[in-house]
Amino acid sequence: MTALTMAKALNEGLRKAMEDDPKVLIMGEDVGKLGGVFRVTDGLQKDFGEDRVIDTPLAESGIIGTAVGLAIRGYRPVCEIQFDGFVFPGFDQIVSQVAKMYNRSAGLVRMPITIRIPFGGGIGAVEHHSESPEAYFAHTAGLKVVACSNPSDAYWMIQQSIASDDPIVFFEPKRRYHAAKSELDPEPYPLHQARVVRPGRDVTLLAYGPMVAMALESAAAAAEDGRELEVIDLRSISPLDMPSVIESVERTGRLIVVHEAPHSFGVGAEIAARVQEQAFYSLEAPVLRVSGYDTPYPPSRLENEWLPNIDRILDAVEQSLGY
Amino acid sequence: MTEHVRAVQPEPDMVQLLTPEGQRVEHPDYPLDITDEQIAALYRDLVLVRRIDTEAIALQRQGELGLWASLLGQEAAQVGAGRALRKHDMAFPTYREHGVAWCRDVDPMSLLGLFRGTNLGGFNPHEHNFNMYTIVIGAQTLHATGYAMGVVRDGAVGTGDPERDTAVLAFFGDGASSQGDVNEAFVFAAAGNLPVVFFCQNNQWAISEPVTTQSRVPLYKRASGFGFPGMRIDGNDVLASLAVTRKALDDARNAQGPTLIEAFTYRMNPHTTNDDTRRYRLGSEAETWKLKDPIARVKAYLLREAKISADFFTDLEQESKRLAEHIRAGCRALPDPTPESVFEHVHVDMPNELREQRDDFAAFVSSIEEVSA
Ligand SMILES: Cc1ncc(C[n+]2csc(CCOP(=O)(O)OP(=O)(O)O)c2C)c(N)n1
Numbered sequence: 001m002t003a004l005t006m007a008k009a010l011n012e013g014l015r016k017a018m019e020d021d022p023k024v025l026i027m028g029e030d031v032g033k034l035g036g037v038f039r040v041t042d043g044l045q046k047d048f049g050e051d052r053v054i055d056t057p058l059a060e061s062g063i064i065g066t067a068v069g070l071a072i073r074g075y076r077p078v079c080e081i082q083f084d085g086f087v088f089p090g091f092d093q094i095v096s097q098v099a100k101m102y103n104r105s106a107g108l109v110r111m112p113i114t115i116r117i118p119f120g121g122g123i124g125a126v127e128h129h130s131e132s133p134e135a136y137f138a139h140t141a142g143l144k145v146v147a148c149s150n151p152s153d154a155y156w157m158i159q160q161s162i163a164s165d166d167p168i169v170f171f172e173p174k175r176r177y178h179a180a181k182s183e184l185d186p187e188p189y190p191l192h193q194a195r196v197v198r199p200g201r202d203v204t205l206l207a208y209g210p211m212v213a214m215a216l217e218s219a220a221a222a223a224e225d226g227r228e229l230e231v232i233d234l235r236s237i238s239p240l241d242m243p244s245v246i247e248s249v250e251r252t253g254r255l256i257v258v259h260e261a262p263h264s265f266g267v268g269a270e271i272a273a274r275v276q277e278q279a280f281y282s283l284e285a286p287v288l289r290v291s292g293y294d295t296p297y298p299p300s301r302l303e304n305e306w307l308p309n310i311d312r313i314l315d316a317v318e319q320s321l322g323y
Numbered sequence: 324m325t326e327h328v329r330a331v332q333p334e335p336d337m338v339q340l341l342t343p344e345g346q347r348v349e350h351p352d353y354p355l356d357i358t359d360e361q362i363a364a365l366y367r368d369l370v371l372v373r374r375i376d377t378e379a380i381a382l383q384r385q386g387e388l389g390l391w392a393s394l395l396g397q398e399a400a401q402v403g404a405g406r407a408l409r410k411h412d413m414a415f416p417t418y419r420e421h422g423v424a425w426c427r428d429v430d431p432m433s434l435l436g437l438f439r440g441t442n443l444g445g446f447n448p449h450e451h452n453f454n455m456y457t458i459v460i461g462a463q464t465l466h467a468t469g470y471a472m473g474v475v476r477d478g479a480v481g482t483g484d485p486e487r488d489t490a491v492l493a494f495f496g497d498g499a500s501s502q503g504d505v506n507e508a509f510v511f512a513a514a515g516n517l518p519v520v521f522f523c524q525n526n527q528w529a530i531s532e533p534v535t536t537q538s539r540v541p542l543y544k545r546a547s548g549f550g551f552p553g554m555r556i557d558g559n560d561v562l563a564s565l566a567v568t569r570k571a572l573d574d575a576r577n578a579q580g581p582t583l584i585e586a587f588t589y590r591m592n593p594h595t596t597n598d599d600t601r602r603y604r605l606g607s608e609a610e611t612w613k614l615k616d617p618i619a620r621v622k623a624y625l626l627r628e629a630k631i632s633a634d635f636f637t638d639l640e641q642e643s644k645r646l647a648e649h650i651r652a653g654c655r656a657l658p659d660p661t662p663e664s665v666f667e668h669v670h671v672d673m674p675n676e677l678r679e680q681r682d683d684f685a686a687f688v689s690s691i692e693e694v695s696a
Binding site: 030032033034037055057061062124128293294295298299300302306311 | 389390418436437438439440441442443444458459460461498499501502503504529530531532536537597602603659660662665666669676677680684687688690691
């Protein structure tokens with residue numbers, strides 16, 4: 001098989017899902033002729049038609065709200081939100097309708113909706129185009145939240161999400177869309193399972209989405225100093241695969257969570273809480289977070305410093321080892 | 324679904340006071356008393372805002388700006404509307420209203436920080452009664468409506484005192500007309516009979532989506548369903564834009580309530596410097612619109628009908644060059660944000676924990692600067 005970029009892998013995954021199930025629809029702004037602003041849906045409207053790949057009016061509440069109705073009618077909508085910062089006009093529909101319908105109907109109405117959101121920064125964009133809003137969704141009962149970090153996962157995870165009968169908010173690290181190409185794994189890995197992407201024994205680095213590549217680079221740099229960092233790609237933010245995390249922490253005794261999202265009340269906080277509940281006696285140091293700061297996403301001229309980077313991750317490694 | 328319903332209404336009448344050939348025409352509802360000197364002044368605005376746009380695009384190409392949203396083709400709509408405002412009126416732009424900013428005396432440099440990535444807005448809306456740019460589509464129409472609610476509560480409408488009566492002008496695009504926020508703004512404005520004018524630049528495209536994706540009826544007709552007047556103007560005609568906006572703002576100030584103006588125009592350039600129009604529209608479309616250029620028609624009028632000296636045009640050329648130089652030099656000189664600045668103004672009262680983060684961040688940035696120095 002040939003190597004693909006993440007954008008192309010998602011495109012192939014979407015294509016496969018549409019071929020496999022005629023109920024799968026794609027809807028969003030500019031997803032048709034343009035193929036999406038990142039070209040993830042490139043060519044799909046041409047091949048599947050305007051009634052399966054729908055350029056919607058410019059209204060996110062409309063996109064999500066009509067997806068709810070389509071789901072009630074038996075369809076499997078895949079909604080594209082153009083950028084992270086533009087999900088909020090649709091937030092009410094996601095939190096109050098998509099997330100709750102199954103529960104309110106006592107299990108009679110399912111919401112097999114996938115909400116794709118390009119997220120994260122590092123592309124020099126203007127405001128609202130670089131945010132990491134995953135915690136809002138993970139905090140909402142009834143939603144599942146995943147993030148892919150590489151082309152193969154992108155290909156398989158998007159298909160698994162579309163096939164899921166639960167609604168899934170699917171985060172795509174936009175700065176990785178056209179980064180490295182890689183081959184696709186022949187088989188999918190379970191959707192809600194974390195994966196060790198680099199084994200090590202000194203400190204565990206836990207990351208997802210765009211920060212997996214950063215964690216791997218940091219581990220490579222640390223190896224030059226004789227530090228063996230284990231890197232876990234979380235993949236699923238909600239539900240969390242705690243057994244995999246705990247297993248690693250029991251071996252290394254040290255955990256650092258890395259995310260672009262702001263520091264407080266985020267995914268890192270949840271993981272830290274659970275690790276101290278579940279592996280207290282294995283910990284050699286407090287769980288640390290390397291994250292964005294508790295500010296709005298900064299002007300792009302400062303984003304590379306504001307975002308977690310190798311320097312900040314390695315500082316945290318030293319801090320962890322210093323306990 | 325495959326058989327998409329396209330706009331079913333015939334092309335409606337639109338207000339035009341200056342034809343593409345540069346002929347003045349009268350409209351019974353919009354008499355415009357204007358001297359040739361005043362038309363020449365509008366011409367100057369049009370030429371200079373196009374120059375700002377051209378320079379910004381060039382700066383983006385040179386890597387000095389991260390992005391630029393071009394106004395090419397929309398100069399007349401913006402300058403007409405901008406010049407219809409009085410000093411104490413308030414305007415709420417999208418991210419493309421560089422021409423309105425110009426008319427409000429906002430230094431073009433104040434607009435560039437957002438696109439260069441040195442700030443997130445960064446100018447005082449009260450200084451020129453021009454709000455910061457809003458990127459989240461449609462949100463500003465509600466802000467304009469709320470501002471108009473405040474104007475009413477302050478007793479600043481319908482007094483007959485031109486120094487006191489105030490109107491609000493809200494800009495948005497054809498794509499934005501689909502957003503809930505915009506429709507809610509219409510509802511609030513109608514319910515409160517508010518002094519707000521909704522100015523929609525229908526430039527035919529919302530990135531790759533034609534206006535027919537948003538609406539089956541001409542957009543100005545939406546107003547009647549909300550209970551206020553709507554009209555369409557030739558958006559490439561600066562005189563029509565001036566006259567119709569002036570009338571709508573007068574109505575607003577006189578407590579006659581809101582108006583929707585649809586300026587029928589065309590986005591000549593890609594959506595932003597990141598966009599590629601070849602994927603979704605034919606180049607011939609722009610060629611057709613070129614014949615309706617907003618600047619050429621004013622020039623034709625001035626050369627043929629008005630006694631404007633040749634010096635005016637050469638002086639303007641010089642002024643345009645100086646403005647370009649100001650933008651080029653000023654853009655490169657825009658100060659980079661300091662690490663501390665990211666933490667300033669997050670809260671009025673900075674929490675201690677944020678202060679600690681600020682100090683950590685500043686120390687981190689200076690440590691890497693030392694290493695690289
Ligand atoms: C809420 C929201 N959704 C999506 C976007 C992405 N986006 C930026 S501009 C744009 C099209 C806007 O079209 P229109 O309102 O016609 O204005 P124009 O850009 O043509 O001036 C879109 C979809 C956004 N900025 N905000």
